[in-house]
């Protein structure tokens with residue numbers, strides 16, 4: 001299957017592969033250089049698994065200095081670079097080009113400084129997302145952005161994609177929680193931006209770098225904001241007869257001035273899939289489910305829940321079930337966080353990531369169902385409802401090229417619908433190759449040209465993660 | 479007097495900038511003219527004012543979002559939000575006390591200068607709440623970025639890049655902010671008589687507690703008046719029962735630092751506006767004012783180092799992470815002393831200093847914003863050129879060439 005076009009590889013680079021590898025071998029020890037076809041296979045794709053390309057080679061440096069030496073060399077040789085963390089991108093952001101070298105930060109996973117007094121932690125970006133919270137949790141702290149892939153995905157990838165998660169409704173996404181970075185520029189120059197203080201000096205380059213999908217440089221270290229955990233937290237399950245009612249309830253809660261830590265949504269197909277996997281006690285008779293988490297002392301939680309339950313009742317809630325123990329809480333979140341994996345057990349799927357104004361939830365859920373049905377496919381919806389971030393999972397059979405085409409077309413229609421109602425193409429997964437051409441739907445030529453000019457300041461020759469984010473024709477012309 | 483251009487809409491704004499570019503005539507961008515003293519002086523003989531670009535264009539309380547044209551007075555935004563029990567949670571500072579100006583601050587300038595206040599420590603800065611922009615760049619093109627939804631990672635985040643760029647990358651024509659509900663109650667706990675390092679330790683204890691502090695400031699002894707006692711403030715917000723509970727838990731937690739007192743609401747409100755607006759340093763009017771963003775625990779040592787070199791008055795916000803400093807406006811207005819103290823505390827990672835108030839002559843001669851490492855300076859100049867190649871918009875406001 002090949003709906004998405006890749007740039008044509010540069011033959012002269014492909015022909016020089018042996019020389020390029022020889023040059024790299026002078027810069028890093030053999031255990032940091034992956035060249036055999038077998039081993040390169042592990043890097044040929046990411047979370048968007050229906051697309052794959054073998055890179056020229058993969059380098060896994062151990063330090064910023066090694067990254068810098070490799071970047072300097074590849075820049076001098078005019079070789080393209082694709083930055084990689086754990087390769088869990090769902091947008092194809094980490095898929096290599098055949099004429100590119102992957103630089104992965106997988107070996108750089110040291111925690112450099114834990115500074116509770118200043119609520120900051122400094123880490124190498126190969127650390128997994130969860131390892132940060134694991135590090136500080138014994139002392140009562142946590143790192144807020146919590147993508148469902150947090151066990152595997154890296155801080156590098158989180159910064160690349162400006163990743164979010166269930167608890168970002170209250171605490172913000174990656175960009176709101178990164179205080180500083182060390183980054184290697186395309187020519188090997190090392191820069192430091194920000195630190196354990198708020199709002200870095202000068203233009204907000206940090207704000208530009210977070211979410212730049214490996215287009216501006218390789219981030220090797222990061223200073224992250226850590227927060228003290230609430231005294232306790234309690235997720236509550238709310239079952240509704242229909243998706244529309246659950247959607248309207250979300251809008252009403254936010255509208256009433258209540259911003260819980262998390263409001264997660266699942267429709268009937270998703271409830272069934274996740275319950276079969278996690279046995280979390282999700283109401284199987286419900287048409288839609290909200291997982292709402294509130295936090296604070298037990299009394300504070302009780303008080304907030306009274307208000308939320310009141311609103312839910314006026315929206316036809318049929319089940320209200322509070323977690324009664326740490327084990328139940330873990331099961332509830334396990335079910336939600338393994339939603340994609342659990343879906344993968346019953347069918348192939350593509351995971352969309354549009355955002356809409358929360359007030360349009362009922363309408364969009366309805367239209368979305370119509371769109372997918374019109375292609376003869378099924379959809380399961382699990383998403384971050386509090387901030388309108390949809391993740392329709394379109395189910396299909398990946399061995400049927402016709403069906404894959406339909407699934408991709410349905411996905412495109414859904415994202416266009418998101419833009420049409422005032423939302424955007426991606427809330428946390430990034431553009432990658434997947435939504436590259438749809439950028440033309442959200443932006444006009446001036447908007448895109450401005451972004452591309454800013455990008456080119458960092459990388460005039462477009463060596464970094466080329467063929468991603470920007471519509472291919474526009475980028476080739478820039 | 480500079481000639482004033484006052485476009486009535488976005489298209490006219492773009493036209494005027496295209497015309498200025500064709501004539502190679504730089505312009506200075508102005509909102510309510512309450513903070514034009516912020517930044518390096520601008521060599522421009524014309525002003526582009528956003529005063530006629532006004533009006534709230536979208537307000538959806540149930541979606542926590544408001545959009546307004548850039549020249550809309552901040553007061554109008556705040557009143558509109560208040561009517562629905564909502565607010566701009568980042569608590570934008572009002573510069574009028576410090577600058578002795580009397581115009582009306584605009585929402586566009588809040589975005590352009592990334593203006594935040596005490597709540598920045600808990601809920602983020604203006605840059606964290608600005609979710610969408612429309613602007614005219616130095617080519618005279620209308621460019622948009624972000625949107626009206628809370629989460630958006632579609633392409634490069636020009637919203638953040640332009641927030642805090644002080645108008646050097648474009649003229650905002652419309653900005654969209656995320657808003658949050660007003661809390662039902664606010665309570666401020668005060669500790670008395672602490673020295674700087676004890677006070678910052680107390681604030682840190684509060685900020686590392688689970689009690690959700692939304693303001694953490696320290697006003698050293700003698701700051702408000704020669705006989706004033708040192709005052710250390712911690713703010714809590716939320717539902718009444720929750721605030722009561724947290725206030726008593728916090729008082730207990732801070733026992734080792736002394737007895738806490740709950741301030742009367744009026745006095746607390748006044749104090750937080752004073753902290754937000756750097757009011758305690760507004761007089762004497764001829765003093766130079768610095769704003770330092772540092773790792774909070776380093777604040778007291780940095781202030782002590784500065785004070786060893788020159789006479790200075792200081793107070794702390796953001797749990798010690800924001801230091802306001804007043805020094806005599808002589809020589810380099812303390813620039814070397816302040817920036818050396820930062821460097822001594824740990825180089826570029828330890829923070830940065832901005833000269834907020836000084837005479838124009840001084841702001842032309844001293845680095846108003848923290849000098850950047852050469853590669854970052856080059857990138858910043860490159861970015862300026864990518865938005866405004868002919869240096870038409872607020873040229874040199876932040877750095878030479880930016």
Ligand SMILES: Cc1cc2nc3c(=O)[nH]c(=O)nc-3n(C[C@H](O)[C@H](O)[C@H](O)COP(=O)(O)OP(=O)(O)OC[C@H]3O[C@@H](n4cnc5c(N)ncnc54)[C@H](O)[C@@H]3O)c2cc1C
Pocket residue numbers: 046047082083084085086087088089090093094105125146147148149152153154155156157158159160161162163164165166213214215217218219220340341428429465
């Ligand atoms: C089952 C599953 C669940 C998921 N759930 C969520 C979720 O809840 N929320 C969410 O936001 N995402 C989610 N994702 C998407 C994905 O996990 C995130 O995008 C994640 O941040 C990617 O991290 P990674 O380490 O795998 O990065 P990669 O996939 O390796 O890379 C991601 C991007 O970052 C760039 N990059 C990598 N390293 C660097 C570096 N050092 N410097 C600069 N750029 C770099 C890459 O070039 C690429 O563009 C999920 C994915 C899966 C498979």
